[in-house]
Amino acid sequence: MGKLLLLIFTLVCSGWSQAQDATKILAFNQYFDLIDQQKYEVVLPEIAASDQVWSAVYVVLQDKTASGHYFLDLQLLPQGILFKNNPALQKDSLQVESDQIARVQKYSFKEFEELNKLIEKQTSAEIKDTQIFDTTRARVMGRVDEWVPQYNHNGQSELSVQFPQLEDVEVKAVYLIVGQGEKPNDIxxxxxLNPAHKFQGNVAQNTAKNEARRSIFEARWLIWGVILCAMIYLGWNKTRG
Structure with a gap:
């Protein structure tokens, strides 16, 4: 009976490990109190020509004034990787008005608990928080992109962000994540949080995909539970007999 329970426990742990391994964090970096006209990068490890990776940028902002009206330009500059949907694009600029950027009370990157655990486990990074002196002035924004390696690229691959001009706003923190495989729900x-999302159908579609993945995952655990109960019951009957 003890060997049977040990076997079941091993199988369950193996299934959980495989679910975690479906997402691989390739690189992570974090910056605080950013200034304009300066690049902030995350360096990628060597990736194969067939690999497809994704990136996420999470930005914490603080309005300098109570009115908080300004324009923000977030530039994304790849090196050694190409935008999957537009490989000819050398850089991308996300230009938004402050009214489009979400005001929040909870701005901490640590709110994304699942993603934080993956980053800390796979990169050994210590994720830090920034401080906002007035949470009524806190805003957050984000963007997620997909990439393919640049053919015949020599040198290291990296992804940089830059703010050409900052007026009436402080960039308190930027978190850069590059991953491979299944995107966690936090991504x-x-x-x-991308202010430029004009087609909510894309977000809804991604959400539906995540819900489908979650349902499959939960179904697998339900099956394991049924098998576990059945085997315990059979083992119990055997010991009685």
Whole structure:
């Protein structure tokens, strides 16, 4: 009976490990109190020509004034990787008005608990928080992109962000994540913070995909539970007999 329970426990742990391994964090970096006209990068490890990776940028802002009206330009500059949907694009600029950027009370990157655990486990990074002196002036924004390696690229691959001009706003923190494989649910939450999302259907579609994955995962655990109960019952009957 003890060997049977040990076997079941091993199988369950193996299934959980495989679910975690479906997402691989390739690189992570974090910056605080950013200034304009300066690049902030995350360096990627060597990736194969067939690999497809994704990135997430999470930005914490603080309005300098109570009115908080300004324009923000977030530039994304890849090196050694190409935008999957537009490989000819050398850089992308996300230009938004402050009214489009979400005001929040909870701005901490640590709110994304699942993603934080993956980053800390796979990169050994210590994730830090920034401080906002007035949470009524806190805003957050994000964007998620997909990439393919640049053919015949020599040198290291990296992804940089830059703010050409900052007026009436402080960039308190930027978190850069590059991953491979299945996107965690927290990545979709960051994607939903993109102020430039004009087509909510894309977000809804991604959410539906995540719900489908979650349902499959839960169904697998339910099956394991049924098998576990059946085997315990059979083992119990055997010991009685």
């Amino acid at each position: 979709e939450k960051i994607a939903a």
